Amino acid sequence: GTEFTSISVAEFFYRNRQMVGFGNPTQAVYSTIRELVENSLDACEDAKILPEINVIIRRESSDLLLIEVSDNGPGMPYQFVPEAFGKVLFGSKYGLRHKRGTFGLGVTMAVLYGQLTTNYPATIITKHGQGEANEFRLLVDIKNNTPIIEYSGPNSSHSIGTKVTLKIRGDLKRSKLRITEYLRLTSVSTPHAQITLLIDDNPPIQFGRYSKMIPTPPRISRPHPRSADIELLHHLISNNNSMTLKAFLVDTFQKCGTKTATRFLHFLSLNPNRTTESLTRDEIVRISNALRNYNGFDKPESQCLSPIGKDSLMEALNRLYPSASIKYEIRGPFEWNGHPTILEGAVVITDSTPAENPSLIRFANKVPLLYDASDDVLTLAMKRINWNRYGVDTNSQVLLFVNLCSTRIPYREAGKQSIAAIPAIQSEAELLFKTLGRAIKRESSSIRRSKRN
Amino acid sequence: GTEFTSISVAEFFYRNRQMVGFGNPTQAVYSTIRELVENSLDACEDAKILPEINVIIRRESSDLLLIEVSDNGPGMPYQFVPEAFGKVLFGSKYGLRHKRGTFGLGVTMAVLYGQLTTNYPATIITKHGQGEANEFRLLVDIKNNTPIIEYSGPNSSHSIGTKVTLKIRGDLKRSKLRITEYLRLTSVSTPHAQITLLIDDNPPIQFGRYSKMIPTPPRISRPHPRSADIELLHHLISNNNSMTLKAFLVDTFQKCGTKTATRFLHFLSLNPNRTTESLTRDEIVRISNALRNYNGFDKPESQCLSPIGKDSLMEALNRLYPSASIKYEIRGPFEWNGHPTILEGAVVITDSTPAENPSLIRFANKVPLLYDASDDVLTLAMKRINWNRYGVDTNSQVLLFVNLCSTRIPYREAGKQSIAAIPAIQSEAELLFKTLGRAIKRESSSIRRSKRN
Ligand SMILES: Nc1ncnc2c1ncn2[C@@H]1O[C@H](COP(=O)(O)OP(=O)(O)OP(=O)(O)O)[C@@H](O)[C@H]1O
Ligand SMILES: Nc1ncnc2c1ncn2[C@@H]1O[C@H](COP(=O)(O)OP(=O)(O)OP(=O)(O)O)[C@@H](O)[C@H]1O
Ligand SMILES: [Mg+2]
Ligand SMILES: [Mg+2]
Incomplete structure (x- = not known):
């Protein structure tokens, strides 16, 4: 029949989990580990901490795996843990800068996949700032894309960073080679990180550290004029109080000083002292097209980037x-x-x-x-x-x-x-x-x- | 900084539009056309109508294109047009059956891309049932994933089906070959469809019809036991009133008659007369694992499928x-x-x-x-x-x-x-x-x- 309805974004990625790396039991193990490790690396980077990450995989039966990733990072604010881990499209990496994470969906998919295949909630213990660590046991309410908090409370025995534990069904045997390759290559791109992999009672394998040099964390940058499509420009204008066009350009964009802004507005035959509020839709379109085509703007700044070097x-x-x-x-x-x-x-x-x-x-x-x-x-x-x-x-x-x-x-x-x-x-x-x-x-x-x- | 926030699914696909076929100006033209044509074919199929679809592309400037796709389909209910075209993850194809569309996002992405590159709203005119056709001019509120209705009203000059008009920026010259290939192949897989392509004032190109035989529309089927992962089983149980386990299995799943259900529950040492309400979480997990591994269920039925033949x-x-x-x-x-x-x-x-x-x-x-x-x-x-x-x-x-x-x-x-x-x-x-x-x-x-x- 033709029943019109909507589905949550959690439902969408649950139905189509092959689009997020959880389409088969081999890749699912890999994806779970990479999502957790990348979160730990991002967190340590922001806090300028030399990352120490432990990856533990325990086979509880032929295909039932316990996966635990812990780091020495800065932890995260307790009030945001349930949504960060139990809601799709929720995170702290939406600003314009170089991070491994970008979507606000990775770890929630791992939690969802674990819950889907084993019925186990994820356990997150994190220590943030002073005071005791907090522990959470979470599931994802897929239909409503919202966390289900099965347990939350203080944990006085956890002293640093974040530890995530979940159970999934997966093919560890087939996945092992790619997991070790992933960790080996991670110590190439992130040589100051030390990652230890422990699978059952095998001897632990250590990856890195090859360097003690902590890279400068990338800083959020203002958008470059080249990125100003119509929607972004609308969004930037409505996000600010009305101001003069000149002030708006200088304030909002990187690589646009007062001289450049004045020249640009002159080129468009727009009075620099007009307010953003007074712009018509057609004028916004003209400005958007011009921002993306005018060649008077310098190349973007790079403090929002953090190459390996x-x-x-x-x-x-x-x-x-x-x-x-x-x-x-x-x-x-x-x-x-x-x-x-x-x-x-x-x-x-x-x-x-x-x-x-x-x-x-x-x-x-x-x-x-x-x-x-x-x-x-x-x-x-x-x-x-x-x-x-x-x-x-x-x-x-x-x-x-x-x-x-x-x-x-x-x-x-x-x-x-x-x-x-x-x-x-x-x-x-x-x-x-x-x-x-x-x-x-x-x-x-x-x-x-x-x-x- | 680390500002925790969420984004709408429209914002997600706007930022990552290369994931939905709108990453470059050549593929964008192709994607716009294929999303519209597939919607028309799905609609005609449901109504058992021999599809007649017109695809008009008019170059208004070097890269500004007007694209209009119209069909002789059954139209769609007027109250659902704004969300169908202006909200991501909203549609009528979420039931289990063979349709071209599946996500509830295709046409909304085309509307979004048009709005993003040209600032033009999409125009949708549709005639559904008796009475006058209705016309809508829509934009997508990306931040909130909700339609913005710029205009809606009756249209007495539109007599059948649905017509969608939008303007996008795209590279028609590079895209032409693949569009004609797409339409040519569509008349291979859907030989009873007739599609006419009109680009500017070139002579119209007709694809099909090669056959007058209308395929039987696929019918929504009940899920097969093999699909019963823990989440689905939870969802199916909570969607129904409490009933006996046996009745639940026979009612909910295809290929599970009373004999099979009884044998299955016996195999699991579960009393067939227990209520679904009485099941513990662990029992639900056991049933889910068993449903996916028990080999007493026949292969799935195929009335939900519609092969070319x-x-x-x-x-x-x-x-x-x-x-x-x-x-x-x-x-x-x-x-x-x-x-x-x-x-x-x-x-x-x-x-x-x-x-x-x-x-x-x-x-x-x-x-x-x-x-x-x-x-x-x-x-x-x-x-x-x-x-x-x-x-x-x-x-x-x-x-x-x-x-x-x-x-x-x-x-x-x-x-x-x-x-x-x-x-x-x-x-x-x-x-x-x-x-x-x-x-x-x-x-x-x-x-x-x-x-x-
Ligand atoms: N180990 C950790 N330490 C500190 N914060 C964390 C940690 N793991 C997750 N987070 C927080 O949880 C948020 C959500 O994580 P999630 O992996 O779902 O999204 P993301 O990393 O922002 O993007 P992506 O989907 O690309 O991975 C992160 O943005 C981060 O703020
Ligand atoms: N030409 C049409 N005739 C009738 N109904 C239509 C037409 N075009 C769109 N619709 C309706 O609008 C809904 C939304 O369309 P949309 O393309 O966004 O999603 P979908 O086709 O369900 O899935 P997909 O994202 O895979 O294309 C459809 O499910 C359908 O009900
Ligand atoms: Mg992440
Ligand atoms: Mg569609």
């Missing part, structure tokens, strides 16, 4: 590939749809017999992407390069590590595994690969020269 | 490839997560010089999928077949048309372009391809024999 990335790769030849390159900041973006990469040339050559390892805001490589913009860009002309052949393995940093990563799906083919990103990626290609060429010829001598 | 598909393909050799195969109904599913396919062998061989053309619930083929389960299945042993070589082009019908298509992303690698679907697809492979082999050897004689 040459020293950190080289240090981590040197640990993993001690005898290899390693070169680093960086491009940007540029922008896509006004979002400040940096692309950084390193090429690692090792003596081993190559499998796929070159082999691409992708990161987005330092998050290793291990699934859905084929249609990723970085893969597409790599495939457009003629690697033969840079001397990539069957004599040595070439590994390309590429990290895309942006205030918004254009993921192709809500499972955060694959980046959409945005033209600006693809062209910058191709240029980065060509630069790395030239580095390979110089390196191989210098290796050959030194072999001859 | 051998006659219709052969008729359409014979029109498009008059001199080709065509064979049809069907598998199922089987189930994935309890969802009734059918896989049907046809192999077309033509004399032309092969490009990629074989070449795969994918459909999901009759919707042609033209993007993101690489990680699609159908592509993965096809790549696992050794096509040489079936005689697929450079002598003739082999085209594989495959349609996945299900009450739920496990799309990898909300843009409905690619199907997730669900194990049950992949294994059935591989078996279908092997069957089609054997058909190719028989066909090629019979062609060779007839050439010798």
